[in-house]
Amino acid sequence: xxxxxxxxxxxxxxxxxxxxxxxxxxxxxxxxxxxxxxxxxxxxxxxxxxxxxxxxxxxxxxxxxxxxxxxxxxxxxxxxxxxxxxxxxxxxxxxxxxxxxxxxxxxxxxxxxxxxxxxxxxx
Numbered sequence: 001x002x003x004x005x006x007x008x009x010x011x012x013x014x015x016x017x018x019x020x021x022x023x024x025x026x027x028x029x030x031x032x033x034x035x036x037x038x039x040x041x042x043x044x045x046x047x048x049x050x051x052x053x054x055x056x057x058x059x060x061x062x063x064x065x066x067x068x069x070x071x072x073x074x075x076x077x078x079x080x081x082x083x084x085x086x087x088x089x090x091x092x093x094x095x096x097x098x099x100x101x102x103x104x105x106x107x108x109x110x111x112x113x114x115x116x117x118x119x120x121x122x123x
Contacts, residue, residue, distance in 0.1 A: 019051075025081060
């Protein structure tokens with residue numbers, strides 16, 4: 001196969017603040033600013049980049065694609081993200097699997113799940 005994921009791009013009215021927020025949350029760094037129109041965040045070598053592009057009118061409804069992130073300590077990670085400016089949408093759980101749906105400061109939804117193999121707390 002010759003197709004590969006290069007980057008995940010998010011439409012926003014203000015690319016730099018949102019790119020900065022995601023870089024801080026995921027341990028990335030801003031590597032391209034392009035006059036603030038198209039801001040790219042790089043992560044570990046070989047990992048896809050995230051990009052944030054300025055648009056006049058971002059899609060107003062629920063995003064159809066979202067990030068699924070994992071953590072060994074779901075409760076602590078969710079608390080950290082909320083403290084950093086995320087908004088909680090809902091707690092979710094099914095047998096052996098827990099996750100929380102959040103929104104970034106721009107309202108883009110994403111999920112944080114308990115990493116497979118890590119224990120789920122009783123909270």
